[in-house]
Amino acid sequence: MKKNIRKQVRIGIIGGAKPNPESRKTAYETGRLIAEKQAVLVCGGLSGVMEAAARGHKEAGGVSIGILPGSSTKDANPYIDIPIATGLGYTRNSLVVMNSDVLIAIDGHYGTLSEIAYGFIQDKKVIGLGTWDINGILKADSPEQAVELALKPFFPLVR
Amino acid sequence: MKKNIRKQVRIGIIGGAKPNPESRKTAYETGRLIAEKQAVLVCGGLSGVMEAAARGHKEAGGVSIGILPGSSTKDANPYIDIPIATGLGYTRNSLVVMNSDVLIAIDGHYGTLSEIAYGFIQDKKVIGLGTWDINGILKADSPEQAVELALKPFFPLVR
């Protein structure tokens, strides 16, 4: 794993801290699939969609990065492998996007909306799974389709 | 002016860098009205809606704050009185909102969408003039109505 981690595609999962049970399940499943595809999971590192996705991802053997609002790496949920403290508060949402090659939005409230907006500001592909209906989002019907959309016709990754 | 500037309500104008002529005129007019109401204008300090609003505001005698993405205060449009450099790039959008008591969104693209989202994240009132249709925005039909909505039943300002 280690040898390739920098070259792996990074899929950012953005979504609410208080999702309903179905969105939580969707996030878990999406995280799991991302690990199976050998991609890195990036998220905000906290609870809800972020935690469910990181848990699914970790259980399938993936390595995840959590870009935290607080100034302590301890704040990350237990499934995050690489917690990154920023001390920026919600202003860090822009950095979650900056560190993702492509985004999957699941459920979510205004925080997620800010990240969707940053996705387009930063010219990232944004895939939606039951989230805000914003012009430009590619809608997916399932975690499988979302991850497929995230990885297929992918730009040549140079990092 | 000086004696009271800290106590004045700060109205943030958010909007696109490349508005159509009508939105530019709306921004100009809104900026002018904000000055007439003795309120401070806060914006992103650059071109388009930001510049038109700052120009209207300055021509009516107001004092404006521009929260800039770059690291030089020189980047501000010529109508900004207090340019603030951040060096944060678009990540500074959150700070435009943080320094406003209430927001008026005019036209705008994804940058404006991120600021609308931060408005709700930070529990600010967000008024819309021909902008994104996001749940929670108070729609106004004219600059007059927008500024009236921004200032009427206003929370007691403590700063």
Place this chain on the structure above:
Amino acid sequence: MKKNIRKQVRIGIIGGAKPNPESRKTAYETGRLIAEKQAVLVCGGLSGVMEAAARGHKEAGGVSIGILPGSSTKDANPYIDIPIATGLGYTRNSLVVMNSDVLIAIDGHYGTLSEIAYGFIQDKKVIGLGTWDINGILKADSPEQAVELALKPFFPLVR
């Protein structure tokens, strides 16, 4: 004042939150002189050296900008005219420097040291009044000399 505020030189005062009485007096006097010279005072907006300088500056009729660590403009000391919230915590120290044309360091601990370092990173002139002994600082013996050094052979200010 208003007409010229953008064109006025901005002198940043950096220094500790808990100075001894003498440093507090030095800060007060320096703030006062900055106002007399028609320059804007920039500081971190909180207590100690920042508050004493802002108080002296305000009592002499100046306009001051406080770049705050927190996310609320209410955090500023009562003598700040233009509080700017950043929500960046101590990471905002870089922005205090970024918004100053020249710096005067008074007393101070590690926070001040970080601002002195940013002064040199950002190619600003740094004047010291009883502060860290760092290579590159221009030492002054009095507030008068510090403000004189800050303003004399000054670069042509374009903003």
Place this chain on the structure above:
Amino acid sequence: MKKNIRKQVRIGIIGGAKPNPESRKTAYETGRLIAEKQAVLVCGGLSGVMEAAARGHKEAGGVSIGILPGSSTKDANPYIDIPIATGLGYTRNSLVVMNSDVLIAIDGHYGTLSEIAYGFIQDKKVIGLGTWDINGILKADSPEQAVELALKPFFPLVR
């Protein structure tokens, strides 16, 4: 490795982008020793001391995190495993420190000085190898001693 990466101590290496050959060698050796001790290397991700340390660390099998000033993960030197983009410019220096449990400063100029200052602001242990002479730094005479000081009587790490 993966199982434990979050629990590993993170040692931040701070130092100049243009070190002399000896400091480069010191950085390389320090990076190597950090990997041998099963610790994660954190640095600014760019050239000079950062690159030499990351190279030594990678050659000894370590995993490194680079907290970058720019907005692209591509900016990292080739030995960084986990590049983190911030888009904050030099303001990111505070985040390099925030993501380290303990710091080793090697050589360095004003950027390094700002990171040493943030080390003390954030209550981190700061070890010096031929760097600034700042009160509070624990001086080491060799990479071996620096890494030993970094890891011995270490606080119980909870993350």
